[in-house]
Amino acid sequence: MNLECFFNPRSISLIGASHSERKLGGTILKNLLKFRGRVYPVNPKYNDLMGLKAYRRVEEIPEIVDLSIIIRPATEVPEILVAQRDMVRCAIIISAGFAEVGESKLQDEVKRLGQELGIRILGPNCMGIYNPYGKLDTLFLPYERLKRPKRGNIAVTSQSGAILSYLFGAIRAANVGISRAVHYGNAIDIDESDLYEYLMHDRDTDVVISYIESVGDGRKFIKNATVLSEKKPLIILKSGKGSRGEVAAYSHTGRLAGRYEVFSSILRQFGIKEALDLDDLTDKAKALSLLRSSKGNRVLIITNGGGSGVLAVDECMRQDLEVTPLPEEKKERLREIFPDFYVVNNPVDLTAQVRDEDYLVVLKELKDFYDGFIVIALANVLGITERLSEIIKNFKEDSQKPLIFHIDQSEISRKLIALLERSRIPVYPSPERAVRGLKALLS
Amino acid sequence: MNLECFFNPRSISLIGASHSERKLGGTILKNLLKFRGRVYPVNPKYNDLMGLKAYRRVEEIPEIVDLSIIIRPATEVPEILVAQRDMVRCAIIISAGFAEVGESKLQDEVKRLGQELGIRILGPNCMGIYNPYGKLDTLFLPYERLKRPKRGNIAVTSQSGAILSYLFGAIRAANVGISRAVHYGNAIDIDESDLYEYLMHDRDTDVVISYIESVGDGRKFIKNATVLSEKKPLIILKSGKGSRGEVAAYSHTGRLAGRYEVFSSILRQFGIKEALDLDDLTDKAKALSLLRSSKGNRVLIITNGGGSGVLAVDECMRQDLEVTPLPEEKKERLREIFPDFYVVNNPVDLTAQVRDEDYLVVLKELKDFYDGFIVIALANVLGITERLSEIIKNFKEDSQKPLIFHIDQSEISRKLIALLERSRIPVYPSPERAVRGLKALLS
Numbered sequence: 001m002n003l004e005c006f007f008n009p010r011s012i013s014l015i016g017a018s019h020s021e022r023k024l025g026g027t028i029l030k031n032l033l034k035f036r037g038r039v040y041p042v043n044p045k046y047n048d049l050m051g052l053k054a055y056r057r058v059e060e061i062p063e064i065v066d067l068s069i070i071i072r073p074a075t076e077v078p079e080i081l082v083a084q085r086d087m088v089r090c091a092i093i094i095s096a097g098f099a100e101v102g103e104s105k106l107q108d109e110v111k112r113l114g115q116e117l118g119i120r121i122l123g124p125n126c127m128g129i130y131n132p133y134g135k136l137d138t139l140f141l142p143y144e145r146l147k148r149p150k151r152g153n154i155a156v157t158s159q160s161g162a163i164l165s166y167l168f169g170a171i172r173a174a175n176v177g178i179s180r181a182v183h184y185g186n187a188i189d190i191d192e193s194d195l196y197e198y199l200m201h202d203r204d205t206d207v208v209i210s211y212i213e214s215v216g217d218g219r220k221f222i223k224n225a226t227v228l229s230e231k232k233p234l235i236i237l238k239s240g241k242g243s244r245g246e247v248a249a250y251s252h253t254g255r256l257a258g259r260y261e262v263f264s265s266i267l268r269q270f271g272i273k274e275a276l277d278l279d280d281l282t283d284k285a286k287a288l289s290l291l292r293s294s295k296g297n298r299v300l301i302i303t304n305g306g307g308s309g310v311l312a313v314d315e316c317m318r319q320d321l322e323v324t325p326l327p328e329e330k331k332e333r334l335r336e337i338f339p340d341f342y343v344v345n346n347p348v349d350l351t352a353q354v355r356d357e358d359y360l361v362v363l364k365e366l367k368d369f370y371d372g373f374i375v376i377a378l379a380n381v382l383g384i385t386e387r388l389s390e391i392i393k394n395f396k397e398d399s400q401k402p403l404i405f406h407i408d409q410s411e412i413s414r415k416l417i418a419l420l421e422r423s424r425i426p427v428y429p430s431p432e433r434a435v436r437g438l439k440a441l442l443s
Numbered sequence: 444m445n446l447e448c449f450f451n452p453r454s455i456s457l458i459g460a461s462h463s464e465r466k467l468g469g470t471i472l473k474n475l476l477k478f479r480g481r482v483y484p485v486n487p488k489y490n491d492l493m494g495l496k497a498y499r500r501v502e503e504i505p506e507i508v509d510l511s512i513i514i515r516p517a518t519e520v521p522e523i524l525v526a527q528r529d530m531v532r533c534a535i536i537i538s539a540g541f542a543e544v545g546e547s548k549l550q551d552e553v554k555r556l557g558q559e560l561g562i563r564i565l566g567p568n569c570m571g572i573y574n575p576y577g578k579l580d581t582l583f584l585p586y587e588r589l590k591r592p593k594r595g596n597i598a599v600t601s602q603s604g605a606i607l608s609y610l611f612g613a614i615r616a617a618n619v620g621i622s623r624a625v626h627y628g629n630a631i632d633i634d635e636s637d638l639y640e641y642l643m644h645d646r647d648t649d650v651v652i653s654y655i656e657s658v659g660d661g662r663k664f665i666k667n668a669t670v671l672s673e674k675k676p677l678i679i680l681k682s683g684k685g686s687r688g689e690v691a692a693y694s695h696t697g698r699l700a701g702r703y704e705v706f707s708s709i710l711r712q713f714g715i716k717e718a719l720d721l722d723d724l725t726d727k728a729k730a731l732s733l734l735r736s737s738k739g740n741r742v743l744i745i746t747n748g749g750g751s752g753v754l755a756v757d758e759c760m761r762q763d764l765e766v767t768p769l770p771e772e773k774k775e776r777l778r779e780i781f782p783d784f785y786v787v788n789n790p791v792d793l794t795a796q797v798r799d800e801d802y803l804v805v806l807k808e809l810k811d812f813y814d815g816f817i818v819i820a821l822a823n824v825l826g827i828t829e830r831l832s833e834i835i836k837n838f839k840e841d842s843q844k845p846l847i848f849h850i851d852q853s854e855i856s857r858k859l860i861a862l863l864e865r866s867r868i869p870v871y872p873s874p875e876r877a878v879r880g881l882k883a884l885l886s
Contacts, residue, residue: 022825096794101784145823145855161795162748162821166851166873173852213753239753241760277875278754279722305605310656310682311721317684341544351539352604378605380588382465408609409616412588430609432720 126185152177296371595620739814
């Protein structure tokens with residue numbers, strides 16, 4: 001299925017455009033001013049809106065538009081669709097007031113009309129699409145209220161608008177970026193499965209994260225999620241995990257959530273990644289956005305703080321990663337190089353006396369023996385400097401294996417973290433989260 | 444046991460004081476300049492150090508000091524202790540180079556000398572004590588490298604210096620404060636159990652968090668941890684949870700970690716709280732620092748974002764908290780008050796159309812029926828303003844029950860979060876973490 005009319009339309013009509021940014025139809029129109037294609041605001045009361053020529057009726061629009069964005073009251077939506085017969089390819093129905101408030105009949109009518117008229121529908125009860133590469137932004141939250149993440153390679157699909165906007169903040173905080181974001185709401189036509197199919201071919205997207213409360217067509221979901229997962233990482237956060245959660249999810253979108261245990265075991269069976277919670281989703285997405293997945297599960301931990309190293313070991317064990325002991329000959333070699341009080345084990349503990357180069361010494365000696373590396377650099381000791389980022393960057397260019405940092409967040413570490421992430425080396429604020437990031441990369 | 448000589452000494456000697464902040468003995472001396480009692484720097488090469496009269500030998504100090512801080516090389520420590528016979532009550536041995544690097548004999552000698560001379564010892568291989576109430580700070584990290592948290596009511600005991608400094612950052616980020624912090628290192632005399640005994644009587648401390656790799660005297664640990672837990676919340680983060688972790692913990696402090704499963708089941712049996720990881724430890728500490736624990740496990744979730752509410756329900760179920768349905772008569776009452784599209788269930792979903800007062804309406808109607816409240820306010824909608832903090836503050840003054848916020852972190856929410864936390868209402872950056880915070884308060 002071709003969803004280009006949604007993600008890269010050449011022309012857009014906005015039914016319910018407004019002159020005021022205090023109204024949803026005004027906020028969206030303002031966002032659309034940046035769009036590079038043609039925009040047709042529709043409002044019976046105006047001749048122009050925000051400097052664009054306005055149209056009183058959809059019938060007056062002079063071309064067949066790729067995408068129609070509808071933000072009129074729910075009860076008007078059927079007639080708006082009919083009025084656009086043969087004049088539009090796709091529609092995003094932002095309007096709420098359908099199955100989520102018990103208006104299932106109205107929703108069914110809209111669904112039927114979409115099929116009859118050959119109009120593909122995203123929504124209703126949704127925020128629509130954010131595509132920074134195409135400068136398309138249908139989200140009705142103004143920039144002052146919801147800062148958009150930078151352009152990047154993570155696609156987000158969300159059944160919940162709240163979670164989509166939460167993830168915008170989390171992705172910005174994680175210092176990674178977005179390729180596409182979609183909130184599809186009640187999903188009467190386009191659902192997560194259709195989006196997976198689109199995203200598997202999307203060249204801007206390297207990772208897909210997907211918040212799901214319920215799945216419409218289970219077979220299609222498994223098929224598309226599996227095929228997508230074979231091409232690029234897909235991480236699913238499923239909510240409504242227990243009986244009470246199911247009720248809450250139903251109230252929210254009018255779709256039944258289904259038994260979580262069944263869902264989760266199917267994901268495992270088909271090798272699709274699952275996130276435990278929002279932190280976990282963001283942490284995994286960050287690692288997969290910056291680094292490539294890799295084979296194996298033997299992990300080397302290098303630290304300058306004993307306790308942080310032990311906590312990393314604990315998390316490796318919870319994540320089924322193997323903290324393999326050092327080969328004896330490498331142990332001897334490192335003991336010759338390092339002072340006596342360095343602890344040459346796994347973790348290698350470089351202690352508070354560490355110097356930047358010590359990390360490189362260990363990595364060079366052991367790079368062939370391990371599949372992934374956790375590097376812990378507590379930046380409050382004198383021997384850790386910004387030079388560490390240069391050292392690690394050079395090592396990374398030689399090695400294809402994933403390397404993840406934990407650095408404690410403080411005024412003094414901010415610059416070092418920024419430098420590392422500029423070289424696409426992910427840094428996490430706790431040792432456990434660093435390990436969970438690495439886990440997302442190893443298989 | 445009286446540990447006042449450690450935490451509130453009247454006089455301090457610093458053996459190994461230095462003129463330069465680039466040396467540990469200089470950093471500590473600089474920190475001690477703020478101390479209000481008498482300070483005696485000892486260094487054979489100087490007459491004065493940082494404006495204080497310096498002493499060439501400990502024997503020249505003109506009084507019996509409460510606390511001696513020792514930062515000379517490990518091999519010199521025994522003679523330093525002997526030289527202070529009858530002249531000192533307590534000693535913090537900062538110096539490393541003992542059992543953690545295989546020098547167990549030297550460590551045993553120091554331990555024996557402490558007993559023989561009647562000097563209580565904290566350390567060796569430790570950072571010592573931070574007591575902002577007594578302006579005592581023996582940590583060898585300068586302020587530029589490790590910002591200290593504000594004064595507060597959380598006491599931290601840590602077997603690892605790295606974790607102590609990590610927690611300083613985490614506690615600052617959580618916007619709570621510290622009453623006492625102790626890193627006790629190899630623990631040849633004072634250990635976590637002794638500290639629990641001291642802290643149970645400490646009036647500045649309302650919550651104790653404790654990072655442990657290994658326990659010396661198991662019986663004493665259980666006894667003191669249990670008695671402390673009965674007086675104020677104690678949260679333990681135990682590392683070295685598996686066989687590899689045990690080895691790592693042993694390398695780090697030279698004490699054997701023991702079987703984690705046994706340890707954990709004992710904690711449960713005696714009702715002592717345990718944290719899963721560093722995030723969990725900080726999240727629990729924050730809730731317990733700001734609010735009082737309470738009975739019951741029925742939770743009401745009020746949200747303005749459907750998905751965030753469902754994720755909160757999921758976490759409640761994982762935490763064994765009951766998301767009890769609303770009583771029918773309250774449901775009817777709220778349906779009369781609210782617009783049709785608000786979802787009157789548990790969670791109550793006030794949708795993106797929410798106004799600040801809506802939260803109060805729900806809380807007032809249902810305050811008697813629930814034991815704890817999760818309030819989710821996604822601040823990117825127009826109806827959420829800073830007034831919400833005032834509304835909640837007033838409600839909180841009427842109600843003794845714990846109320847916890849999740850607000851997504853953004854430029855726009857910063858002020859609201861700060862205002863709420865000024866009123867001692869904890870705010871968390873994800874719905875799941877908010878629920879885990881609430882769990883720490885309910886029993």
